[in-house]
Amino acid sequence: MEAGYHLDVKQKACPIPVILMRDKLKEMKEGEIIEIITDFPSCKNNIERAATKAGHEILGIIEGNGNFKIYIKKSV
Secondary structure: OOOOEEEEOOOOOOOHHHHHHHHHHHHOOOOOEEEEEEOOHHHHHHHHHHHHHOOOEEEEEEEEOOEEEEEEEOOO
16 A cells, blocks of 8 residues: 555554654645554554544554554545
Protein backbone atom coordinates (compact mmCIF):
# COMPACT_ATOMS: atom_id res chain seq x y z
CA MET A 1 0.00 0.00 0.00
CA GLU A 2 1.38 3.40 -0.97
CA ALA A 3 1.46 6.01 1.79
CA GLY A 4 2.63 9.59 1.43
CA TYR A 5 3.39 9.90 5.14
CA HIS A 6 5.17 7.56 7.54
CA LEU A 7 5.27 7.55 11.32
CA ASP A 8 7.44 5.09 13.25
CA VAL A 9 6.30 4.82 16.85
CA LYS A 10 8.05 1.57 17.74
CA GLN A 11 9.18 1.40 21.38
CA LYS A 12 6.82 4.23 22.31
CA ALA A 13 4.06 3.57 24.83
CA CYS A 14 0.60 5.12 24.66
CA PRO A 15 -0.55 7.82 24.65
CA ILE A 16 2.54 9.08 22.76
CA PRO A 17 1.77 7.22 19.47
CA VAL A 18 -1.83 8.50 19.44
CA ILE A 19 -0.68 12.08 20.08
CA LEU A 20 1.95 11.85 17.32
CA MET A 21 -0.66 10.39 14.94
CA ARG A 22 -3.10 13.22 15.65
CA ASP A 23 -0.37 15.83 15.10
CA LYS A 24 0.67 14.26 11.79
CA LEU A 25 -2.94 13.96 10.57
CA LYS A 26 -3.43 17.70 11.23
CA GLU A 27 -0.60 18.40 8.76
CA MET A 28 -2.11 16.19 6.06
CA LYS A 29 -4.75 16.96 3.44
CA GLU A 30 -8.01 15.08 3.03
CA GLY A 31 -7.52 11.81 1.15
CA GLU A 32 -3.82 11.46 1.94
CA ILE A 33 -2.59 8.21 3.48
CA ILE A 34 -0.28 7.66 6.43
CA GLU A 35 1.53 4.47 7.41
CA ILE A 36 2.06 4.10 11.16
CA ILE A 37 4.39 1.40 12.48
CA THR A 38 4.14 0.18 16.07
CA ASP A 39 5.33 -2.87 17.93
CA PHE A 40 2.81 -2.78 20.80
CA PRO A 41 -0.56 -4.49 20.26
CA SER A 42 -2.24 -2.08 22.68
CA CYS A 43 -0.92 0.89 20.66
CA LYS A 44 -2.29 -0.66 17.49
CA ASN A 45 -5.72 -0.87 19.10
CA ASN A 46 -5.52 2.67 20.50
CA ILE A 47 -4.38 4.15 17.18
CA GLU A 48 -7.14 2.34 15.32
CA ARG A 49 -9.78 3.46 17.83
CA ALA A 50 -8.62 7.10 17.90
CA ALA A 51 -8.43 7.37 14.11
CA THR A 52 -11.88 5.84 13.64
CA LYS A 53 -13.38 8.04 16.35
CA ALA A 54 -11.94 11.12 14.58
CA GLY A 55 -13.65 10.01 11.36
CA HIS A 56 -10.60 8.75 9.46
CA GLU A 57 -10.65 5.52 7.46
CA ILE A 58 -8.53 2.50 8.40
CA LEU A 59 -7.41 1.09 5.06
CA GLY A 60 -5.60 -1.89 6.49
CA ILE A 61 -3.41 -3.33 9.19
CA ILE A 62 -0.51 -5.61 8.34
CA GLU A 63 1.18 -7.66 11.03
CA GLY A 64 4.66 -9.11 10.62
CA ASN A 65 8.05 -9.40 12.31
CA GLY A 66 6.55 -8.27 15.61
CA ASN A 67 5.33 -5.00 14.10
CA PHE A 68 1.98 -3.60 13.00
CA LYS A 69 1.67 -1.33 9.96
CA ILE A 70 -1.53 0.68 10.12
CA TYR A 71 -2.72 2.52 7.01
CA ILE A 72 -5.06 5.45 7.60
CA LYS A 73 -6.75 7.69 5.04
CA LYS A 74 -7.37 11.21 6.32
CA SER A 75 -10.92 12.46 6.28
CA VAL A 76 -12.08 16.05 6.75
